[in-house]
Amino acid sequence: MATIKDVARMAGVSQSTVSKYINGGQVRPANLESIRQAIAALDYRVNPFARSLKTQRSHSVGILLPTLSVPFYSQIFTSLDKVLRERGYHTIISCYSSDHGLERDYFNFLVSTGVDGLIYLPENLTADEFSEIIANRSVPVIQVDRAIPGVCADAVLTDNTESSCQAVSHLIRSGHRRIAAITGPGSIQTARERIAGYLRALEENGILYDDALVLRGELIFATGYQGFLHMMGLAAPPTAIFSTNSDITIGVITAARERGVNIPNDVTVFGYDCVDVCSMMTPPLPVVYQPEQEIGRTAAQWLIRRLEGDGDPPRTVRLKCSLQF
Amino acid sequence: MATIKDVARMAGVSQSTVSKYINGGQVRPANLESIRQAIAALDYRVNPFARSLKTQRSHSVGILLPTLSVPFYSQIFTSLDKVLRERGYHTIISCYSSDHGLERDYFNFLVSTGVDGLIYLPENLTADEFSEIIANRSVPVIQVDRAIPGVCADAVLTDNTESSCQAVSHLIRSGHRRIAAITGPGSIQTARERIAGYLRALEENGILYDDALVLRGELIFATGYQGFLHMMGLAAPPTAIFSTNSDITIGVITAARERGVNIPNDVTVFGYDCVDVCSMMTPPLPVVYQPEQEIGRTAAQWLIRRLEGDGDPPRTVRLKCSLQF
DNA sequence: TTGAAAGCGATACCAG
DNA sequence: CTGGTATCGCTTTCAA
Numbered sequence: 001m002a003t004i005k006d007v008a009r010m011a012g013v014s015q016s017t018v019s020k021y022i023n024g025g026q027v028r029p030a031n032l033e034s035i036r037q038a039i040a041a042l043d044y045r046v047n048p049f050a051r052s053l054k055t056q057r058s059h060s061v062g063i064l065l066p067t068l069s070v071p072f073y074s075q076i077f078t079s080l081d082k083v084l085r086e087r088g089y090h091t092i093i094s095c096y097s098s099d100h101g102l103e104r105d106y107f108n109f110l111v112s113t114g115v116d117g118l119i120y121l122p123e124n125l126t127a128d129e130f131s132e133i134i135a136n137r138s139v140p141v142i143q144v145d146r147a148i149p150g151v152c153a154d155a156v157l158t159d160n161t162e163s164s165c166q167a168v169s170h171l172i173r174s175g176h177r178r179i180a181a182i183t184g185p186g187s188i189q190t191a192r193e194r195i196a197g198y199l200r201a202l203e204e205n206g207i208l209y210d211d212a213l214v215l216r217g218e219l220i221f222a223t224g225y226q227g228f229l230h231m232m233g234l235a236a237p238p239t240a241i242f243s244t245n246s247d248i249t250i251g252v253i254t255a256a257r258e259r260g261v262n263i264p265n266d267v268t269v270f271g272y273d274c275v276d277v278c279s280m281m282t283p284p285l286p287v288v289y290q291p292e293q294e295i296g297r298t299a300a301q302w303l304i305r306r307l308e309g310d311g312d313p314p315r316t317v318r319l320k321c322s323l324q325f
Numbered sequence: 326m327a328t329i330k331d332v333a334r335m336a337g338v339s340q341s342t343v344s345k346y347i348n349g350g351q352v353r354p355a356n357l358e359s360i361r362q363a364i365a366a367l368d369y370r371v372n373p374f375a376r377s378l379k380t381q382r383s384h385s386v387g388i389l390l391p392t393l394s395v396p397f398y399s400q401i402f403t404s405l406d407k408v409l410r411e412r413g414y415h416t417i418i419s420c421y422s423s424d425h426g427l428e429r430d431y432f433n434f435l436v437s438t439g440v441d442g443l444i445y446l447p448e449n450l451t452a453d454e455f456s457e458i459i460a461n462r463s464v465p466v467i468q469v470d471r472a473i474p475g476v477c478a479d480a481v482l483t484d485n486t487e488s489s490c491q492a493v494s495h496l497i498r499s500g501h502r503r504i505a506a507i508t509g510p511g512s513i514q515t516a517r518e519r520i521a522g523y524l525r526a527l528e529e530n531g532i533l534y535d536d537a538l539v540l541r542g543e544l545i546f547a548t549g550y551q552g553f554l555h556m557m558g559l560a561a562p563p564t565a566i567f568s569t570n571s572d573i574t575i576g577v578i579t580a581a582r583e584r585g586v587n588i589p590n591d592v593t594v595f596g597y598d599c600v601d602v603c604s605m606m607t608p609p610l611p612v613v614y615q616p617e618q619e620i621g622r623t624a625a626q627w628l629i630r631r632l633e634g635d636g637d638p639p640r641t642v643r644l645k646c647s648l649q650f
Numbered sequence: 651t652t653g654a655a656a657g658c659g660a661t662a663c664c665a666g
Numbered sequence: 667c668t669g670g671t672a673t674c675g676c677t678t679t680c681a682a
Contacts, residue, residue, distance in 0.1 A: 001461070001462070003674090003675055003676085004675065004676060004677095005675075005676095008653095013652075013653085014652065014653040014654075015653080015654090015675090015676080015677090016652065016653055016654080016655095016677085016678080016679095017651080017652060017653075019676070019677060019678085020651090020652085020677095022676095023677085025651095026651065027651075027652090028651060028652085031651090031652085043460060043461060045437045046437070046675085046676080047378070047439075047674085047675050047676070048437065048438055048439045049374050049375075049377040049378040049381075049383070049439055049674085049675080049676090050374075050378050050658090050674070050675035050676040050677085051675080051676055051677075052374040052658095052676095053372070053374035053375050053378050053658050053659065053660085053674090053675080053676075053677095054657085054658050054675085054676050054677045054678080055658090055676085055677070056374075056658080058374070060417070060438075067403065068393055068399045068402060068403055069396070069399055069400060069403050071394070071396070074393045074394055074399050075394060077393060078392065078393060078394050078420065081418070081420060085419075090417060090419065090434070090438060091417070091418060092385070092415060092416070092417050092418075093406070093416060093417075093418050094410075094415065095403065095406060109415070112370045112371070112373065113373055113385075113415060114372075114373045114374055135368060136326070136368060137326070250601070250605065253605055254604075254605065257605075257607055276575070276602065277601065277602050277605055279579075280575065280578055280579065280582075280602055280605070280606070281605070281606075282582055282607070328658090328659055328660085329659065329660060329661095330659075330660095333669095338668075338669085339668065339669040339670070340659090340660080340661090340669080340670090341661085341662080341663095341668065341669055341670080341671095342667080342668060342669070344660070344661060344662080345661095345662095345667085345668085347660095348661085350667090351667065352667075352668090353667060353668085356667090356668085371659090371660075372658085372659050372660065373660095374658085374659080374660090375658070375659030375660035375661085375674090376659080376660055376661075377660090377674095378658090378659080378660075378661095378673095378674050378675065378676085379659085379660050379661045379662085379673080379674050380660085380661070380674090381674080
């Protein structure tokens with residue numbers, strides 16, 4: 001592999017001049033031409049490690065998220081990546097599989113891998129763990145979808161409470177009074193907020209809260225599957241289910257199909273996120289749609305601003321979701 | 326940020342000793358302890374750029390694929406990533422959005438980013454472009470799902486022809502004689518092979534090939550959607566459709582639903598890949614299932630072997646798909 | 651504009 | 667087992 005030194009020698013100029021050429025500085029036309037030729041002849045390419053060692057920038061950003069197998073996340077990634085790439089950054093992904101240990105390790109890992117910044121979809125990390133890893137390092141972090149309480153960093157979130165309230169209100173307007181909710185653990189912010197929206201809708205409509213109708217499990221298929229069976233086995237089963245996550249929703253649908261329970265005739269389901277699957281059903285399942293494109297784009301833009309030196313205090317935005325029928 | 330020099334000074338040993346400690350060499354217990362303390366006290370972390378500059382290894386591998394929004398790809402990625410990570414590699418993803426220009430650029434980019442190796446799901450790159458980018462560089466590449474004709478590199482593929490033949494044969498055994506196929510462009514290897522399988526099934530069963538029943542479009546929703554409408558508008562419409570890609574299949578299903586055409590009563594559809602969506606339908610849509618886990622795992626293992634210096638001639642494997650009902 | 655030279659922070663050789 | 671030192675390839679003063 002040719003180095004800048006080889007190019008300089010062949011072009012008959014100094015390394016400095018070649019470097020300036022590469023980085024878009026002013027170079028005398030004659031030199032410019034000979035350097036260009038030398039680079040072509042030697043098939044020279046900048047050594048990224050040497051450059052980063054010197055500049056302390058890698059032009060890479062880390063993306064830390066639970067998984068890419070969930071369309072909601074992969075859509076966010078896709079949109080993130082597009083914006084970042086256009087600005088000359090490439091992305092290093094880590095998926096922590098909803099494992100607290102991995103989440104911490106990969107966070108640590110990404111930071112020590114030399115990324116310039118981080119886009120982070122948190123789940124179980126604590127503020128203390130966060131600070132310890134970030135300590136002393138000037139790595140801007142944008143939190144996405146969820147924010148760790150007590151952490152001082154930008155956050156791009158959605159209006160979970162509001163849109164959940166709307167979804168449940170919609171069910172109520174359709175005549176439902178016994179509405180179940182299947183959601184994730186209370187440790188997850190989005191799960192808490194969505195349940196808060198559910199509760200608010202009940203309250204605003206004068207419906208008494210029934211503890212038996214709220215199930216907190218994990219954000220996975222099995223929770224939806226078993227949750228559905230559980231709910232339908234109740235003495236007084238719900239007539240509608242608010243399913244607050246795509247995997248849960250798929251679990252619910254699957255259980256219903258296996259038991260011969262017709263959606264929406266026998267029980268109505270209102271889902272979250274899984275637009276592709278849900279819109280494919282007959283009739284389409286109503287869902288809360290989160291604007292993945294906008295989430296990704298916003299997060300990327302915010303990070304870029306930080307990387308360009310913006311030192312303003314951390315901000316949080318709540319992007320609006322919409323109901324899709 | 327503390328450097329190895331700071332650690333050495335504080336621990337009262339030389340840089341070399343610290344380096345050896347970091348990299349798991351033999352160090353006298355007393356030194357070992359003082360180095361450990363110094364590292365902790367200074368919150369020292371290896372500078373990855375300096376290390377890579379010296380060692381010429383980044384412990385990163387590039388993943389180049391069309392998109393992560395298609396579950397088939399994101400599943401492969403997930404499984405790849407798991408294996409690579411366990412072996413100490415992290416992954417740098419690039420999605421080229423099925424754009425030939427981007428495909429070349431990102432390939433180039435990934436190589437010049439200093440990855441140790443590459444896992445590549447090719448689409449339109451030519452063997453010449455491939456060689457030019459790889460020229461002189463010793464970056465092992467594992468091709469996945471498709472292989473560029475004339476390129477000398479490992480390839481982890483699936484048995485497209487065989488499984489397509491099985492799928493179509495299944496339709497024939499179910500009594501269908503007019504079976505349409507909607508597929509991708511002839512420039513894409515998997516599309517060619519799947520059509521080859523389709524043709525073989527017809528031939529083996531003595532069914533005359535009807536040119537009007539094969540549609541070559543792009544591997545996208547619109548092709549399936551319009552393809553379906555086109556097929557059903559024929560004077561003699563097919564009674565079954567072999568849809569050779571997940572996005573196409575979703576397009577087909579959507580079009581059918583909008584037109585009130587019942588699947589499978591009015592027309593039978595045999596899909597490819599989109600197991601999650603298809604198994605959610607009532608009744609589940611039969612599909613050819615490609616073993617994403619195995620594909621990803623195999624590719625990762627092959628790459629690791631290359632990175633460890635295996636210099637055997639390139640190999641190709643065809644993993645078996647299965648029919649899912 | 652150009653070039654000489656000083657690092658950036660690690661690794662690895664080789665002598666002790 | 668330890669330490670001095672050259673080196674990886676590039677960027678960046680600072681003079682000229």
